[in-house]
Amino acid sequence: MADILIDGGTNEYGFHRGLEIKSRRGDIGQTWWSTEFRNAMEKEVDPQELEIGRRSARKSLINSFSVVPGEIEGVFNESRDIKFHPKIHIDSIEMDIWQELFNKLLKESYAVSLLLANRMPETLAKNLEEYGSQLFPEGPLNCSCDCDSEHKICRHVMALGCIICETLDSNPFVLLNAKGLSQDNFNKILETAWGQDEWQNVAQDESITPLEAHVESFYKQLGELDDHIYSATYKNIEVLKSLGYPPFIPSEDRKIQTNLGQLYK
Numbered sequence: 001m002a003d004i005l006i007d008g009g010t011n012e013y014g015f016h017r018g019l020e021i022k023s024r025r026g027d028i029g030q031t032w033w034s035t036e037f038r039n040a041m042e043k044e045v046d047p048q049e050l051e052i053g054r055r056s057a058r059k060s061l062i063n064s065f066s067v068v069p070g071e072i073e074g075v076f077n078e079s080r081d082i083k084f085h086p087k088i089h090i091d092s093i094e095m096d097i098w099q100e101l102f103n104k105l106l107k108e109s110y111a112v113s114l115l116l117a118n119r120m121p122e123t124l125a126k127n128l129e130e131y132g133s134q135l136f137p138e139g140p141l142n143c144s145c146d147c148d149s150e151h152k153i154c155r156h157v158m159a160l161g162c163i164i165c166e167t168l169d170s171n172p173f174v175l176l177n178a179k180g181l182s183q184d185n186f187n188k189i190l191e192t193a194w195g196q197d198e199w200q201n202v203a204q205d206e207s208i209t210p211l212e213a214h215v216e217s218f219y220k221q222l223g224e225l226d227d228h229i230y231s232a233t234y235k236n237i238e239v240l241k242s243l244g245y246p247p248f249i250p251s252e253d254r255k256i257q258t259n260l261g262q263l264y265k
């Protein structure tokens with residue numbers, strides 16, 4: 001069974017719905033880590049296959065894709081009766097190397113907090129190199145497909161690659177999982193390092209009063225407030241500029257960026 005399955009679902013007539021892409025023009029994938037992946041996947045590709053693949057991805061012809069360590073496989077909807085199964089093979093990294101790497105990275109809470117926020121820490125890529133491994137494929141892609149294309153890297157693989165780039169922006173675990181580090185493995189590494197049992201058990205141990213039991217008093221003040229009044233001074237900063245480009249906004253939509261920039265000052 002796949003560790004990650006991203007599926008467009010079915011429409012009201014029971015037909016499979018394809019995966020949608022937000023980006024309407026240009027390159028697909030906005031973050032530095034999806035750009036790295038895209039650069040690798042576009043190496044030694046026939047430009048026409050790339051263009052058709054990109055267009056097919058925008059037409060939502062990829063129905064779903066699944067990820068297991070070592071492989072990402074898509075379902076390409078060629079027609080109602082014909083489906084192709086493009087695959088991208090990824091060199092997986094052994095779990096003991098991930099564990100060793102995180103023993104080091106856990107000392108830098110920033111890298112861990114980025115991963116928890118679904119962002120790829122740059123230090124992860126750099127540190128993996130020390131173990132002789134690469135986070136991103138070097139390209140050309142190691143791939144296969146059950147179509148009869150004469151091209152080694154066909155349009156179906158390219159369409160799958162485009163969907164992967166789009167998904168990677170908000171979920172770097174699509175690549176990490178293919179490299180052998182699932183979200184569950186990552187959580188377990190944190191639980192062990194922080195000396196916690198499974199997080200679900202911690203939550204279950206807490207006795208929580210059901211909301212219905214204190215409807216009357218829910219908004220009541222439980223006691224006198226502290227006399228101390230805290231004050232803080234804030235410096236005006238341009239939040240969007242400091243945090244970087246938000247991947248969920250289409251890059252070509254300058255108007256939203258300008259308006260949000262004004263709001264988040």
Ligand SMILES: [Zn+2]
Nearest residue numbers: 145147154156
């Ligand atoms: Zn193909």
